[in-house]
Amino acid sequence: MAATRAIAIASNSTCSLIAKKPLTLNQKHFVVGGHHHALCFKTLKLSHSTSKRFYTCRAIYNPDLIVKEEGQPETLDYRVFFVDKSGKKVSPWHDIPLQLGDGAFNFIVEIPKESSAKMEVATDEAFTPIKQDTKKGKLRYYPYNINWNYGLLPQTWEDPSFANSEVEGAFGDNDPVDVVEIGDSRRKIGEVLRVKPLAALAMIDEGELDWKIVAISLDDPRASLVNDVNDVEKHFPGTLTAIRDWFRDYKIPDGKPANRFGLGNQAANKDYALKVIKETNESWSKLVKRSIPAGELSLV
DSSP states (O other): OOOEEEEEOOOOOOOOSOOOOOOOOOOSEEEETTEEEEOOOTTOOOSTTOOOOOOOTTOOOOTTOEEEEESOTTSTTOEEEEEOTTSOEEOTTTTSOSEEETTEEEEEEEEOTTEEEOEEEOTTSTTOOEEEOEETTEEOEEEEEESSEEEEOTTOOOOTTOEETTTTTEEEOSSOOEEEEOOSSOOOTTOEEEEEEEEEEEEEETTEEEEEEEEEETTSTTGGGOSSHHHHHHHSTTHHHHHHHHHHHTTGGGTOOOOEEOGGGSOBOHHHHHHHHHHHHHHHHHHHTTSSOOTTOOOO
16 A cells, blocks of 8 residues: 655745736846847737736735655656645646745746656656656666756646747647755755745747756845845856756666757846746646636646
8 A cells, every 4th residue: 555644834934815917027138148129929929018027817825735645656557646734636737836926936846966767757647746757667767966946837828839039939738837945955846945036047948948947045045145136146156057967967877868958058037037937927827717728737
């Protein structure tokens, strides 16, 4: 019989209400590799007077959610579900809100730093639990440990029908947006953290756009020191290059070509990262409202 364990989420979020305050944009142009660029996303208005908001739909976030493990880790049956106080399963992708206000966002840990099991939200299963990815029926592992906490931004989706003219016309990879959290602590699978975005890397994986948002947990001792891409270089020297190189090269040991990066192979600044988050949140909203075909994706 599969083992079941329930673990309280050690979230550093104290917000139990859904924040619907629109994101304030301070710049019309964004810095990539030291140069200013104007964005031209198809679904975004770039003016300061934009009235677009982060969509929240049916989010029911409660910081006292329980992580419920079913099965044994590193087996095909292993799943990490999220359960509310009443015992009802909820989706970490759809039911935990994205925005918390004051520039903070929820981040869900899928892969703790210094581990190699390739864990991910099962976007095609009911309640989208976290599971270990598979290929040809076998569990997948990175060839070496990932050096940062890795996971997703809830209520985001990289639309595979949207060609991003800023990144070589690449289409979205049909997944939530990935986050690389650079704080000092090793987190746990299913932990929900309040983070602030600092930068964005436009990874192109086999022709698909796979954004990597670089962020830091607000409870990290150095969080107050970093607010944008240049601060990362100052207080975490070499980290952005290390992240880019890690994701560029991790498939090479399996005989696959290296991944590529758009935007001049450089990390974009915080405002660019916020634009990416806003756009993919709007794409997610269209998905759950069924304005876009969901295909095999679970919307519960």
